[in-house]
Amino acid sequence: KDDSSGFHGNERDALLALKATFNNSFLDSNWTGIMCYLNEKTYWYGIQCFNGRVTGIILENMKLTGEIKEDALVNLTELSNISLKNNLISGKLMKFANNPKLRNIDLSSNKFHGEIPQSLLYLNSLEALLLQDNNLTGPIPGFNQSSLKSFNVSRNNLSGKIPETKTLQSFGFTSYAGNENLCGPPTPILCNAKNYVSESNSENLSSKSNGSHFIEILVVVNVVVLVVILFLFIIYYKKYKKLKKEMKAKNLWPKDEEHDSTIADRAIEKKAIEKRTPEVERGKLVFVENNQPRFELDDLLKASAEGLGKGNFGNCYKAMLEIGQVVVVKRLIDLKPLSSEEFVRQVRAIANQKHPNLLPLLAYYYSKDEKLFLYRFAAHGNVYNRLHGGRGTRDRIPFRWSSRLAVARGVARALEHLHQNTRSQTTAPHGNLKSSNVLLDENEETLISDYGLTSLIALPIAAQRMVAYKTPEYQSHKLISKKSDVWSYGCLLLELLTGRIPAHSAPPGINGVDLCGVGPPRGERGVDGGDIRS
Numbered sequence: 136k137d138d139s140s141g142f143h144g145n146e147r148d149a150l151l152a153l154k155a156t157f158n159n160s161f162l163d164s165n166w167t168g169i170m171c172y173l174n175e176k177t178y179w180y181g182i183q184c185f186n187g188r189v190t191g192i193i194l195e196n197m198k199l200t201g202e203i204k205e206d207a208l209v210n211l212t213e214l215s216n217i218s219l220k221n222n223l224i225s226g227k228l229m230k231f232a233n234n235p236k237l238r239n240i241d242l243s244s245n246k247f248h249g250e251i252p253q254s255l256l257y258l259n260s261l262e263a264l265l266l267q268d269n270n271l272t273g274p275i276p277g278f279n280q281s282s283l284k285s286f287n288v289s290r291n292n293l294s295g296k297i298p299e300t301k302t303l304q305s306f307g308f309t310s311y312a313g314n315e316n317l318c319g320p321p322t323p324i325l326c327n328a329k330n331y332v333s334e335s336n337s338e339n340l341s342s343k344s345n346g347s348h349f350i351e352i353l354v355v356v357n358v359v360v361l362v363v364i365l366f367l368f369i370i371y372y373k374k375y376k377k378l379k380k381e382m383k384a385k386n387l388w389p390k391d392e393e394h395d396s397t398i399a400d401r402a403i404e405k406k407a408i409e410k411r412t413p414e415v416e417r418g419k420l421v422f423v424e425n426n427q428p429r430f431e432l433d434d435l436l437k438a439s440a441e442g443l444g445k446g447n448f449g450n451c452y453k454a455m456l457e458i459g460q461v462v463v464v465k466r467l468i469d470l471k472p473l474s475s476e477e478f479v480r481q482v483r484a485i486a487n488q489k490h491p492n493l494l495p496l497l498a499y500y501y502s503k504d505e506k507l508f509l510y511r512f513a514a515h516g517n518v519y520n521r522l523h524g525g526r527g528t529r530d531r532i533p534f535r536w537s538s539r540l541a542v543a544r545g546v547a548r549a550l551e552h553l554h555q556n557t558r559s560q561t562t563a564p565h566g567n568l569k570s571s572n573v574l575l576d577e578n579e580e581t582l583i584s585d586y587g588l589t590s591l592i593a594l595p596i597a598a599q600r601m602v603a604y605k606t607p608e609y610q611s612h613k614l615i616s617k618k619s620d621v622w623s624y625g626c627l628l629l630e631l632l633t634g635r636i637p638a639h640s641a642p643p644g645i646n647g648v649d650l651c652g653v654g655p656p657r658g659e660r661g662v663d664g665g666d667i668r669s
């Protein structure tokens with residue numbers, strides 16, 4: 136079924152089998168067509184591809200159910216990331232013998248049962264294995280991959296002695312906590328006959344009895360040592376009390392207030408350190424817009440959310456907070472590898488751009504695994520939908536010339552502001568100007584969004600997906616400048632004037648026309664048919 140021309144049928148079948156398992160209406164409607172073809176971007180939610188091969192499955196927090204098959208991943212031989220965390224998936228853990236490139240596995244917070252498969256021991260690139268909060272049983276296999284940097288099997292029903300490999304011993308107790316029958320370091324539980332025998336179930340009976348004999352001796356020795364330590368401690372404490380009494384009598388013992396003041400000093404010092412530590416490092420929402428209600432990440436997680444759509448750089452959600460505020464949350468993916476300081480510097484530059492026609496950034500969140508932007512919600516949606524939505528149906532809202540002109544004026548003003556406030560000649564201050572990034576608020580005011588992302592997005596991704604990289608200058612000379620935005624603005628004007636969809640900024644699955652002279656049309660004609668250049 137594999138086709139060397141770039142489409143891998145058996146990988147698609149594997150994903151379709153997963154889709155059937157999860158029986159999730161969103162995936163049912165989203166996972167259709169070809170999941171990845173050569174180097175084209177995939178539109179299957181949560182699927183990552185490279186060279187037409189599936190390299191990642193990221194389906195988190197989706198309430199997915201169903202019993203996953205053990206051989207679910209055998210045909211996905213290029214898989215390097217899988218995260219199904221925080222769902223309700225059951226079944227045994229999958230066999231990983233055919234996935235030698237796996238680097239990150241996160242199956243935490245599900246209902247997986249059975250043993251941790253030995254096939255995981257042969258994944259030589261494995262960096263993260265997160266299996267916490269499941270119903271896994273049996274012993275922990277002897278992981279010894281030096282690549283493994285993140286490991287968690289806490290809150291399962293695992294049993295037996297934790298193998299004494301360098302890798303497993305390098306993780307702290309929290310990686311193992313909540314498994315009553317695990318023993319040995321780094322847990323504080325000594326292995327006794329009960330839990331040790333349960334680990335060595337597979338060994339033969341005679342070695343079992345020898346082993347338990349040895350352990351009985353070990354337990355006795357440990358108990359004796361503990362009793363001796365306790366005895367010594369009692370003696371020490373009695374002597375300490377006696378000395379304290381004598382010194383107090385001679386006025387040599389420091390006053391209790393001094394002791395209290397050191398505690399108070401430490402509390403003050405801790406607060407001062409907290410103040411000095413930037414909020415990004417403490418995993419908090421950082422508000423960049425004054426004059427608006429503050430809330431915490433927890434409030435955001437509790438808010439009811441509605442997907443607005445999948446953009447080129449992550450998904451957008453509308454979140455309705457309990458305090459009544461509505462915000463848009465954009466999850467950013469495919470970012471440049473920036474340090475937290477660089478990220479904050481770039482975000483501050485974006486936030487400092489203030490203009491009535493720019494959608495304001497309200498807040499951001501930065502952590503190692505998650506970067507979020509919070510924006511004001513624009514109630515009347517985007518200009519792409521106003522121009523092209525519901526065409527030929529009764530649902531179409533007419534988009535009057537006066538409104539189109541107001542949009543053209545608003546975008547021009549916002550763009551002028553961005554350009555005047557950007558010194559660099561080799562960047563496009565907006566970078567991704569297109570009708571889906573022009574929004575209308577509840578008063579039909581024009582607000583442009585997604586400006587300044589060129590400074591954050593990794594270049595190869597930006598070059599594939601951003602409008603500034605579709606310009607004739609970039610195609611011929613790999614040049615980006617303020618003029619790239621001017622070209623994008625010209626295309627937007629043509630789109631407003633003709634009602635045609637430009638091919639270079641058409642959303643996934645829609646064929647546009649070559650409205651701006653960048654080359655032959657990408658596919659079929661525009662929604663109205665015909666070639667605008669003629």
Ligand SMILES: Nc1ncnc2c1ncn2[C@@H]1O[C@H](COP(=O)(O)OP(=O)(O)OP(=O)(O)O)[C@@H](O)[C@H]1O
Pocket residue numbers: 443444445446447448449450451463465494510511512513514516517567571572574584585600642
């Ligand atoms: N603040 C907002 N208010 C209302 N709708 C929004 C807001 N921000 C984004 N949207 C809508 O959410 C959807 C997804 O937006 P997003 O910016 O992620 O993708 P896009 O604009 O389609 O593509 P790109 O990622 O290239 O900008 C779009 O329909 C967009 O118009």
